[in-house]
Amino acid sequence: MRIVSGMRPTGKLHLGHYLGVIKNWLELQSSEECFFFVADWHALTNRYTDTKDLKDNIKDLVRDWVACGIDPTKSTIFLQSSVKEHAELSLLFGMITPKSWLELNPSYKDLKFNLYFQYVRDFLLGKGIKVDEELLKSTIHEAFYYKKEVDFESIKSKLLDTGLKEESVSDMIQNLTEGEIGKKIDTFGFFGYPVLMASDILVYKAETVPVGEDQLPHVEITREIARKFNRLYNEIFPLPKALLTETSKILGIDGRKMSKSYNNAIYLFDTPEELSKKVLSMKTDPQRVKKSDPGRPEVCNVYTYHTVFSSKETVSSIYEGCKNAQIGCIECKRTMLENLERFLEPVREKRKSISDDDIHRILKSGKDRAQQIAKQTLEEVRNCMNLWQD
Ligand code: SF4
Incomplete structure (x- = not known):
């Protein structure tokens, strides 16, 4: 084949x-x-x-x-x-x-949607405005999908409804319609x-x-x-x-989709120091504050990493240890780090030889x-x- x-x-x-x-x-x-x-x-x-x-x-x-x-x-x-x-x-x-x-290709729409979404999100974050990503996504989605043209007025009014200042929103909409982002994707190639x-x-x-x-x-x-x-x-x-x-x-270390633009990715060729810093800062089960709190491995991203990079025995002992509050999150992360490092180290070495x-x-x-x-x-x-x- x-x-x-x-x-x-x-x-x-x-x-x-x-x-x-x-x-x-x-x-x-x-x-x-x-x-x-x-x-x-x-x-x-x-x-x-x-x-x-x-x-x-x-x-x-x-x-x-x-x-x-x-x-x-x-x-x-x-x-x-x-x-x-x-x-x-x-x-x-x-x-x-x-x-x-x-025009009907949903991937074309998806790509365009992602570019608009990332632009609006980064613009607002750059202005120091806290962004509710889900709300922003649905706002742009509504203004964008099933429409021939993007409904910028609807994006503007929805953002104003969330309490954002008229000045910030107008600036952004102007950039969106006339600035780089509009021109950037409005091409024959795209x-x-x-x-x-x-x-x-x-x-x-x-x-x-x-x-x-x-x-x-x-x-x-x-x-x-x-x-x-x-x-x-x-x-x-x-x-x-x-x-x-x-x-x-x-997922990425902050629990969102792993992406360069979220600055939450673990790269294949991160140094051991970078890797350790990232793994130890990973978000865990938010309800588990102290070691004595029983955890929920099924909602914890660190546990998901264990299921990919650790042995079956380790995965089941982490599961039990977390549920029964017998293992702390730092210890759990260190074990995962060791296993992840064992996987990445030979790849990193091979890369140097090419x-x-x-x-x-x-x-x-x-x-x-x-x-x-x-x-x-x-x-x-x-x-x-x-x-x-x-
Ligand atoms: S012990 Fe491990 S699996 Fe349980 S919440 Fe902490 S990091 Fe997650």
């Missing part, structure tokens, strides 16, 4: 990335034909104004993958932009993709990224795409594009299937392999579309 999957080079990998994506890739590479690509063009869709770290991020991502065990002798690892056939196929698919498919994604998959005639539930609409658009192409010209594309992957159940030359070599050989297939597909596409070929 041929599998295609990519990741955007947007910075350091954290445990959420490892458990949500890499772990799954590691399993797939031992039995399937895998193509893993660094999606540098996708990174530009909403980060085109800030490209100074792009090359370093590409190298870091490949280094991280290999350090985690993605094996270039088993999997084809390459850079999206080095196989130009992705772009040509995307352009041709753009000709047959109705605008409405992209709007059309599902078409590029369809090309990333179909250029290799992949049969399977490992995705989280939130990315299912991308696979659906890819299938629609393949179906339409096959109907119009010739049956050359398979209809790829989504392989649903488990999302990572661990040079820039190694990365260039890996990407070059991956490109050669990927391009061989992509070229054949494009030749077929041009043929059946009756395009001129030299």
